[in-house]
Amino acid sequence: MKTLRYILLAGVMTLAAACEKDNFDGPTAGLSGRIIDADTKLLVEQDIIRGTTIEITEHGYDPVKPQVLVVKTDGTYENSLLFENTYSVKPMRGNFVDVPSQDIQIKGKTVLDFSVTPYLRVQDLRVEKVGNLVVATFKLQQNVAGNVVKIGIYADKDQRVGEPMRLGQKEQDINAPADPNTTYRLEYNPDEFKTQMPLGKEYWFRVGALISIGEAKFNYAAPIKLAI
Amino acid sequence: MKKLFVIFLTGMMFSCQGILDIEPTNKIPAEVLFGDPEGVKIYMANLYYQLPIEDFAYFRAGFNQNGGDPNNGGFSAAMMTEEAMHTEFGDFLGDGDFHWWDQGYKLIRDVNLLIDAIPTLDILEEEKNALTGEGNFIKAFAYFALAKRYGGVPLIKATQKYEGNADALKVPRSTEKETWDYVLELCDVAASNLGTVKGRRANKYTALALKSRAALHAASLAKFGSRAPMSGDAVTQKLVGMEPAAAAAYYAACIQASQAIITDGAYSLFRPNPASPAEAAENYRLLFQNPNDAPDEVILIKGYNLPGANLGHNYDIWYQPAQVANGWPHPGRMNPTLELVDLYESYTNPGQSAPVVTTTDGNVNDYGGYDPAKSYIRFSTPNEIFQNKDARLWGTAVLPGTSWKGNNIVIQAGYVKPDGQAAIRIKDQITVGTNTYYTYGAPSTTMYSGFDTYGGNNTRTGFSFKKFMNQNSPIVPGWNQSTTDWAEFRYAEVLLNLAEAVVESGTGDATAAAKALNDIRRRAGHTVAIPLTVDNVQRERRVELAFENKRFWDLIRRREYHTQFNNRVMHTLLPLQDLRALPATMYIFVRVQVPNSNPRTFEPKSYYRYIPGIGSNGLVQNPQY
Incomplete structure (x- = not known):
């Protein structure tokens, strides 16, 4: 009986020791x-x-x-x-x-x-409700050669709204270099998207623009919360 | 004693000479297998079985998904395109889907072994040529399947021998262009060695049809690659991507291969001149219900002769409408989308897609749901709204209120009560006068096929599935019981390849290409020819080849996936009975987003699959994996 106990003890100790040796430290x-x-x-x-x-x-x-x-x-x-x-x-x-x-x-x-240096900067952004519409006005500053492919205002229930993640949007194709003197204007109509985003609630809006560089991603202004 | 010792030693001398060299009894040596023509036949059957044919057993987990546990929910490749939705799943393309790497190189090794053995076989010279042709066809098919998934891949042109050094067997990736060139080269070798006999094995035209398909794929990649630029090591080493200048030669190769099939006249369209659209719809259905009845059109068939594991397939149990389930618990999974239905032309307006108009203002972009204030057009049957639509719609989808296997297929989403309020996608009933009306068109789940979420068995788009379905016999409620054969290459695809190559390249015989396009439309009951344009060719391709697992690759090769699937939702047509019209039986329709579905977005990196096992094979990985 005593021998068995010693064997068991030796076994347990071996196991315990083995564990210590086998394990690396976790990422710190x-x-x-x-x-x-x-x-x-x-x-x-x-x-x-x-x-x-x-x-x-x-x-x-x-x-x-x-x-x-x-x-x-x-x-x-x-x-x-x-x-x-x-x-x-x-x-x-x-x-x-x-x-x-x-x-x-x-x-x-x-x-x-x-x-x-971001490809584009969305500047002087105003997003406001005008009648039933959500109207965004802004200027674009372009910092690299190329065309602005499109501009858009995107809406979602989630703050992480953007072009690939939205329930509603209003986009406009530009396909020309940004004009620093132009005030771009987008009119988003909440009625079009009321099945996904019922009226009378607050939603997140974000305005962005895309440059015509391969694999480029949208440049955005910060999201804005607005009741529609 | 000495004598004994000598005898013993002598015995030792001989014992090593062969007694221990036992041939394994569970393996057949190559000489024996290939030495017997029957052995070659068995070997060929196995090679054909391994061909990467995207047929009824092709799902996201790969090919031949009809053995082991075939239960994948019936989520087909079509459901990752705008052709269809699944009744329940909202999945989209994942990194692990549609791979074919290990199996591909296994097939290539098997076919290389065959090609090695051909010169040693004791068969006639023409039989050797035929085997050479078939071997190269299979190899071309395999490299085509690899190239369209992975871009440039290691080209194992001859059998490798393991001589103790695994590193010596590692072959780096060739460029994408070299890989495509090799595919076309193999097709040429195959075509020049093969005869013209029709059957279940490759002939000259099968090889040319493969070349036509592969060349068009390569040409599109070269032409449209700039729509989705990529970066990374694989790009700088040209392992993925091709120069736009390469497109011209590939388009020319496609035109040449397609023309060769057309001018030889060995194939033609099945029943090319129907008397009416109704006849055209039935012809189109018959072509897929049994492609063996259309030997003039079908260039290569993959047969499913017997039910059973690894033999039959599961299209009938997954995709027939719920009403004909015959005791099978999971029918009705294939839901053709409103996007697809909209695409089909109307005979009244040739050359244009004819979106389904539901309201008097004709607005087809309003997905805002039922509104009593809107003015809906009333129809006297649940399918009158599709009147004049292309016959192929009727041959591809089971439309609401049409007949299938002697049943009136009931697909109804709800009703508008006499007071103008609607009950949509809820189980409800209402008694008006002496009649009781049910939201789903009938009182019990066995009597309708639409919109009830019960069991995931009823369509949520308003359409069920007909193409490829066996109308002749009841569903056998078990796994792998379908024996419908698959048409892998058919003449119509060759015509469409030609039309696309001509219109995209601006070269070749534009008259012949326009004729090819309009011959297919004529077969579908159209009587007015339309001009050869990019849009007309693509629309024609999508409706003619719908559900043949071509659309996925069309979106890939034309680099349209990331723009077509950018936060994309699919749409449904809700058929509602309008009880305001009583005593007349009238229906209205509402265009909405597919219920319970989410937007889906294609990631540009998915234009290529990731290369498996780079840790051991040392290959350069594709971008962004």
């Missing part, structure tokens, strides 16, 4: 930051679906698959579960002029902001 580091407009110092608004991503590639492995961080709609991002290591970090397929890849040591809670 994290990376977060903001995407900031170099001129205005404002956050650069993003899409949550099909929006800007940041690829981070961990060094020391080959082949290695990059991890993809989705940037939040307000232009901030965070991954709080990374292993301490050196990583190459590069924002990809965004709505701003390409930023080169940078190698950084991620240790503890590392913060990395990107200072960027």
